[in-house]
Amino acid sequence: MRDMQDDLDSERGREAEEEEEEEEEEEEEGAQEEDGLPRRRGPRRKKMTKARLDRVKLRRMEANTRERNRMHGLNNALDSLRKVVPCYSKTQKLSKIETLRLAKNYIWALSEILSTGKRPDLLTFVQSLCKGLSQPTTNLVAGCLQLNARTFITEHSGEGAFPGRAPFDAVYPPYRLRYDAGAAVGSSGGHVGGSGISAADSGKPFRPYGPFCGAATSYEPFYESTSPECSSPTYDGGVLSPPLHFNGIFSLKHEEPSDLYGRSCHFGTRCCSVASGRASLGHSVASRGATADIHVPYDIQLRNQFYTVQDELNTAYHQ
DNA sequence: TAGGCCATCTGGTCCT
DNA sequence: AGGACCAGATGGCCTA
Numbered sequence: 139m140r141d142m143q144d145d146l147d148s149e150r151g152r153e154a155e156e157e158e159e160e161e162e163e164e165e166e167e168g169a170q171e172e173d174g175l176p177r178r179r180g181p182r183r184k185k186m187t188k189a190r191l192d193r194v195k196l197r198r199m200e201a202n203t204r205e206r207n208r209m210h211g212l213n214n215a216l217d218s219l220r221k222v223v224p225c226y227s228k229t230q231k232l233s234k235i236e237t238l239r240l241a242k243n244y245i246w247a248l249s250e251i252l253s254t255g256k257r258p259d260l261l262t263f264v265q266s267l268c269k270g271l272s273q274p275t276t277n278l279v280a281g282c283l284q285l286n287a288r289t290f291i292t293e294h295s296g297e298g299a300f301p302g303r304a305p306f307d308a309v310y311p312p313y314r315l316r317y318d319a320g321a322a323v324g325s326s327g328g329h330v331g332g333s334g335i336s337a338a339d340s341g342k343p344f345r346p347y348g349p350f351c352g353a354a355t356s357y358e359p360f361y362e363s364t365s366p367e368c369s370s371p372t373y374d375g376g377v378l379s380p381p382l383h384f385n386g387i388f389s390l391k392h393e394e395p396s397d398l399y400g401r402s403c404h405f406g407t408r409c410c411s412v413a414s415g416r417a418s419l420g421h422s423v424a425s426r427g428a429t430a431d432i433h434v435p436y437d438i439q440l441r442n443q444f445y446t447v448q449d450e451l452n453t454a455y456h457q
Numbered sequence: 458t459a460g461g462c463c464a465t466c467t468g469g470t471c472c473t
Numbered sequence: 474a475g476g477a478c479c480a481g482a483t484g485g486c487c488t489a
Contacts, residue, residue: 204477213463
């Protein structure tokens, strides 16, 4: 690279000298008419001598390099964006346009939540996210959220319903009370999502996501999980944390990347605690003690809802 | 094989 | 003048 730059510099020097000579020649030629035709108005076009041609090529090469770098920067920014929108997968990246659309929808959905103070049901939320997205991406997002829900459902199958819990919470399945983690992991043989559509099953280690990422003190992600996906090579750390935090009240805050991606990831996912969000939204769950706060977040109705999410989305898409 | 997506090159325009 | 930005063209890769 350095050599290349040196070459360019030395070439510039040579060209500069040659250019001076050429310009002197052109001054003389400029007084004449070419081919008997009157000289054109405006700045006279310089003759393309070899040196000038080389210089043009050189500048073109430099411009190309700059343009390449610029596009790389743009792509890096897009990658950053991919990581902070729902359903991040390094193996199956959203296209640029879909990333932008999803990001826009996501911002819109979060804004709605902030402005209304209400948490939409899952279907509404997913529909908001998928508005205008292509069918494959819609499936991807819906599948991603559905995956999480079903994973969580599976882990807690057989337990009682929790009618007070908004279905919306189901998009945050990998997070629960810390002390609950062992049991949860154990119940699924150390492989959360062993049944249903798991990331491993699909070969697409998507990152589940939720708009309220953060933690009330009593809630932590169970990053002790032994899921092989947790250290998925497709996942890289040190990226932006989710922009939204929810600690009883709405607040904007950045979390340390290490917290989010280093330790807390599950299934190659980012850490989100839903419990805090629940509490502040009047579901009065997180306000209880940690040990008393264990509950079963899913009921049959919720499960059914998840089974229908993708169908409804598909229907909506085709309409 | 067609279509989608992407990277790169390229020339034009705008701005400093 | 030179760099940034933009949009069109082109070719490669991948997938259905």
